[in-house]
Amino acid sequence: MFDLTDPVFNPYASEEITPPHTREWAAKRKLARVLHQLNELAVTCNASVEEIEARTADLQVVADSLATAPRCLGTLAFVKTGDHGNYGQINHELNAVGGHSNPLAPGLNIWLEGAVAHGVARCHHAYEGPPGFVHGGYVAAIFDQFLGMAQIAGGRPGMTGSLSVRYLRPTPLDTDLTLRAEMAETVGRKTVMRGEMLAGGKVTATAEGLFIEPQRPLQTLAR
């Protein structure tokens, strides 16, 4: 699924974001960036009603046009075509929290240095929960993806069985959030990961995740 020794595609080898491997994904990253910006503008812009209605009509034209193109519903549908890369490459683009071509993703970048996983994410105002701070569900989602990717270094990638987050102080919006995680223990198919999230050098939340290697390969679970 993810081969950390693959010299051609290992998105976690360094802090540098792995470039898109096809023109299609380069185009989709651009689309995602515009939509990500629109997400933030949708919750922050203070334009007139007329302006909002006019721009919404413009966007509806774009959405209706894209809706006429063929679609692939889910990563495995993209894999099946054979034209979009392997599962790891497609997941790297489309993942809900870490995908560079997914406008919902809060720009999570992950890299591994030996046994330690590092990451950075940034949540704009569409991720607001308490006033001025990141919604706790998004903090948990970032940990889920971050710890989930960090555990693949252990060689037995699993699905989240449980995730416990301790919210120590509110996590600020529009701030680089740095992440760090290490494997706490691994017993058979079960791996426990522990991590922390920092903003401005202060820990805002810690998390512990239990990941369980499924009995069947992950790619076959959807079938």
Ligand SMILES: CCCCCCCC(=O)SCCNC(=O)CCNC(=O)[C@H](O)C(C)(C)COP(=O)(O)OP(=O)(O)OC[C@H]1O[C@@H](n2cnc3c(N)ncnc32)[C@H](O)[C@@H]1OP(=O)(O)O
């Ligand atoms: C590389 C991919 C990384 C992906 C990271 C992204 C993070 C995600 O979002 S994953 C999505 C969220 N998670 C899920 O949807 C998982 C849904 N659950 C499942 O599919 C299954 O319950 C799964 C795979 C976790 C375990 O199923 P299965 O392998 O059949 O478990 P089973 O054989 O019954 O139990 C194995 C062991 O784990 C324990 N266990 C199982 N489920 C849990 C759980 N939820 N919490 C704690 N322990 C559990 C069992 O007690 C057992 O322990 P022991 O061996 O000591 O008796």
